[in-house]
Amino acid sequence: MWDGICQASQNFANPLLLTMLVVGCLSGLIVGIIPAIGGIVGVTILLAFIYGVPPEIGMTLLVAFGSVTYTGGSITAILLSIPGTPINAATLIDGFPMTQRGEGGRAVGAALTSSGLGGIFAGFLALLSIPLVAPIVMNVTTAELFLLVMLGLSFLAVLGRGSMIKSLMSGAMGVLFALVGFQATTGTPRFTFGSLYLYDGIDIVPVLLGLFALSELIDAHLKGASAISSVMQVQGIGQVREGVKDVFRHFWLWLRSTVIGYFIGLIPGVGGETAIWVAYGMAKQTSKNRAKFGTGCVEGVIAPEAANNAKESGALVTSVVLGIPGAAIMAVILAGLLLVGITPGPKMVTEHLGLTLTLIMIIIASNLLGCVLCLFAAPWLIRISRIPFSILLPLVWVLVLTGAYVRDESLWNFAVLILFGILGFLMKRFDYSRPALALGFVLGTLAELYLIHAVYLHGPFFFLRPASLSIVLIIVLLPLVPYLRRVALYLGRLFGKKS
Amino acid sequence: MKTKGSSLFLLFTLAVGVAFLFMSLSLPSIQDKLAPLLFSGFLIILAVAEGTKTFLKGGAERAERPGKRGEAPQVGLSPARVKELAAWMGGPILGICLLGFNVTIPLFILSYMKLNKEGWLKAVVIAVAATAFFVFGCEHFLQIRLYKGWLFELLE
Secondary structure (H helix, E strand, C coil): CHHHHHHHHHHHCCHHHHHHHHHHHHHHHHHHHCCCCHHHHHHHHHHCCCCCCCHHHHHHHHHHHHHHHHHHHHHHHHHHCCCCCHHHHHHHHHHHHHHHCCCHHHHHHHHHHHHHHHHHHHHHHHHHHHHHHHHHHHCCCHHHHHHHHHHHHHCHHHHCCCCHHHHHHHHHHHHHHHCCEECCCCCCEECCCCCHHHHCCCCHHHHHHHHHHHHHHHHHHHHCCCHHHHHCCCCCHHHHHHHHHHHHHCHHHHHHHHHHHHHHHHCCCCCHHHHHHHHHHHHHHHCCCHHHCCCCCCHHHHHHHHHHHHHHHHHHHHHHHHCCCCCHHHHHHHHHHHHCCCCCCHHHHCCCHHHHHHHHHHHHHHHHHHHHHHHHHHHHHHHHHHCCHHHHHHHHHHHHHHHHHHCCCCCHHHHHHHHHHHHHHHHHHCCCCHHHHHHHHHHHHHHHHHHHHHHHHHCCCHHHCHHHHHHHHHHHHHHHHHHHHHHHHHHHHHHHHHC | CHHHHHHHHHHHHHHHHHHHHHHHHCCCCHHHHHHHHHHHHHHHHHHHHHHHHHHHCCCHHHHHCCCCCCCCCCCCCCHHHHHHHHHHHHHHHHHHHHHCHHHHHHHHHHHHHHHCCCCHHHHHHHHHHHHHHHHHHHHHHCCCCCCCCHHHHHHC
16 A cells, blocks of 8 residues: 555656646636536547556546536536536536526635535545445445435435425436437337437437526526626625635535545446435435525535535546446546556556556545636636626527537537427426436436346345345435424424423 | 416426327337336326316416426516527527538627627627637537538538
8 A cells, every 4th residue: 555655646746747637627627617518528539648648647637637527517507507517407506596696606616615625525535445445336236226326316306496296297207308219228219209319319418408508598588688697796706705615614514415425426327417416405405494495505506516526536436446437437537547558447456556546646636726726717707697698698509509519419409409498498487397307317217227137137126135225215214304304393392391 | 377388388297298108108128118107107197196286276376376486487478579589599500500600600699799789899809709719619629520501511
């Protein structure tokens, strides 16, 4: 272990590695801010530049880039209601209403601090847990994976701002839309109506852009041209500082969300989306301000942001130690490892321990750098929300159209964008939960895949395995938490009066 | 009017559930139909429950009130505004399909800003800057080829 630490420290003293760290961080932040392009596209492009480069240098570029993409993505989610990456979708639920209320700076400050510190803390967790994770992760079967996805889906009921039934309906619709296209295990085309475009399923980027960005543009336009700009009044650096303080005011929430993000990141194939929604749902269920969630509550910004960067450390550990990508972006990073001549797997904690520790230290350093850079640039970044609507609308609309197109360079994405934009607007108008639909859409395919595997491997009663049963218990108890709290409060008052 | 809209949307969700349910029944294997049947059935039950709840609570008005915490906008849909919106949203898409991104981006930004009474200088500078950003960012930095437009492809 000491040899590894010494080698990692030696690597870190290399000026070229530090240069790559800065380049990776800056480009990751910029790509994160641009909606829909996302970390995977960026990392894939960077792959082309690391061939033949020493492993620690090439991997620094990729890991630094991937670590801070979500930090940048939170800025547009909060200020423009456009999630820079799909992972930032949870942030806008409370972040954007804060901007509309004139507290965009505070939300940005809270998001950046929570995100950066979450990534740093999870990096240290990864350093400590490397010797422990391999046996744990190897024991997770598809039954538990399915139930973990269902745990994410069970938060649909928690996420809805109004009626629980409407939230569940939105989630079920999201899952159904996710099932369009080839079935993953049999290859049967479903619900495609013979359209070649639909054979690969409905693309997630135009769906999210439609649900969140286009629906807001439609709403703003129908309210009147100056509707957004008239309510957005960001106070500047003072607000950003207030946001930073908010993270320390809600220290336990931040810590809990970071730990949730890290551990969900460790589980291969569950995806970062689960981590952020579980963190958000947990924050809502345990908060005293539960009713304020969704209307611009800073806790709703802190929780998903802490989880989104924290899960990258967990995903990296699983990816390099077991060779199983813990998140989509990690699959590309694994390809990067192979390109520089390193085979991921258990040897990463024996032969290449120095490199593994270097990568984790890069995550810590890039989160620190990304957080500091963004906090310093925040006063300029939050000016985006002061731009008049007559300038903002065409720019955002062009950004949305470009974002929808570049994902797979298909013009049909515009049709999906418009359809989901109208659906999102109507859902907003009639008080259905758009985040619930997005979550169902994101997790739908995974849920189906794991369900089929679990039934085939463990039979129809797969959920009775001890590990699975504990997750089932959490799923069942989660929606009951508010009621249990009321009972506890009632009993507390009752016994208080008696004594 | 709003009550009608809400009920229609509820019917739409019910129709989505029913459509998926019937389409699932014709799928060949249990692996193909297990999840769609499960979730469409769930959606139908929930839609019926929501409809019943609204009906029983005499909730035409209650159902229409846009959420306790006010997510829904408090605006009506005037036909003129909807037409204007459709033009602004559909125009650029049609433009991209016909003329490509490189021509549509500056044209759209310029025309939108001018019609909203922004100055010429500001409109031109922003249109040019935005075009340069998108074209350079996508085509040179990200190596993504933006669509050239049907008309230009025809000329080539």
